[in-house]
Amino acid sequence: MDSFGTSPADSLSEEHKAVRALTQLLKLEQEHLIAADIDGISALTEAKAKAAAHMTELATGRHKALAAAGFEAKESSMKTWLESSGASATTSKSWHELIELAEEAKELNRVNGTLINKQMVRNQNVLNILQHGNVQGSSVYGPNGQTANKTVSRHIVTG
Numbered sequence: 755m756d757s758f759g760t761s762p763a764d765s766l767s768e769e770h771k772a773v774r775a776l777t778q779l780l781k782l783e784q785e786h787l788i789a790a791d792i793d794g795i796s797a798l799t800e801a802k803a804k805a806a807a808h809m810t811e812l813a814t815g816r817h818k819a820l821a822a823a824g825f826e827a828k829e830s831s832m833k834t835w836l837e838s839s840g841a842s843a844t845t846s847k848s849w850h851e852l853i854e855l856a857e858e859a860k861e862l863n864r865v866n867g868t869l870i871n872k873q874m875v876r877n878q879n880v881l882n883i884l885q886h887g888n889v890q891g892s893s894v895y896g897p898n899g900q901t902a903n904k905t906v907s908r909h910i911v912t913g
Contacts, residue, residue, distance in 0.1 A: 762819040773855045776805040780862035787869040
């Protein structure tokens with residue numbers, strides 16, 4: 755079934771639902787990242803990919819409708835179409851709300867990326883300590899005034 759109409763505004767309601775669904779997944783992912791719940795994060799991967807693919811499909815349909823209406827098939831053309839088509843205030847408001855929702859999702863994704871990077875750095879530091887007895891980049895000045903790696907000794911006792 756083709757869910758796209760002839761107007762670039764026809765998919766806005768569905769796009770709202772899709773970006774809200776992705777936003778919820780990103781918020782849940784953030785909770786799992788903060789809790790270092792790897793299984794929870796992994797469980798969201800497929801759902802996030804499907805949500806992103808659905809959003810792309812909807813945007814592509816809207817771009818095709820823009821092109822059919824004589825506008826460039828890109829996001830910035832939507833504002834021009836709204837202004838020139840005599841679209842209702844409700845349609846214009848819906849578009850602006852969609853942009854705000856997308857910005858919220860983008861920010862959540864950015865924060866989640868930062869959390870992932872911080873966790874990767876922590877994991878790498880732990881690996882360095884376990885493998886080499888030091889954290890890379892943790893130089894200190896020695897008695898001679900030269901930098902020296904700070905070593906952390908860990909002895910494993912089995913018994």
